[in-house]
Amino acid sequence: EAQVTQNPRYLITVTGKKLTVTCSQNMNHEYMSWYRQDPGLGLRQIYYSMNVEVTDKGDVPEGYKVSRKEKRNFPLILESPSPNQTSLYFCASSSPMQGRGHYNSPLHFGNGTRLTVT
């Protein structure tokens, strides 16, 4: 089954304790991205990657790191989490659009990770 898998689904941690949220896709997609969702703000892009070893900042990258050593994996790293990073996080992936196509959703989403930083 084609899917984007995020782990963990829920995570409670304390300020300053490094954590990693994993994301893996089995669709051989080149593009992967992380979003955070906050009430009243919608989903905002944190980082994205167009391919292996190619990453770039999204709209809200401060306090986050990513890596793309393999095509299927795109972990999100919080080296020193703070309470303002308490949020719902989504990983997503896609293949590049090439010309006009019949797209359902341009992005395949994971099921989200609810992070609480105390």
Add this chain to the structure above:
Amino acid sequence: AQTVTQSQPEMSVQEAETVTLSCTYDTSESDYYLFWYKQPPSRQMILVIRQEAYKQQNATENRFSVNFQKAAKSFSLKISDSQLGDAAMYFCAYYNFGNEKLTFGTGTRLTIIP
């Protein structure tokens, strides 16, 4: 930069009635996609409907339809014959071909009144 605005944080509708969720966006591009996503309590992001900017015809998917006004940069979602299962957060999103980025609105929480 593209922006997407949903001006209705919350909406409610009686079961079996029709409701319209509004969305406006700002872009200088002429070629793009627009989407409505549904997010139920399970948190899953579910695509409801999509619209290609170069198509004048409004998209329709069963009980869901859009009113796409390209010149006004407006993209509203109409849900007909509302059902209890339609209760969710609805996000409007703009897709940019160049960087494959989805830009989301802030969402509208839809409540269905039995």
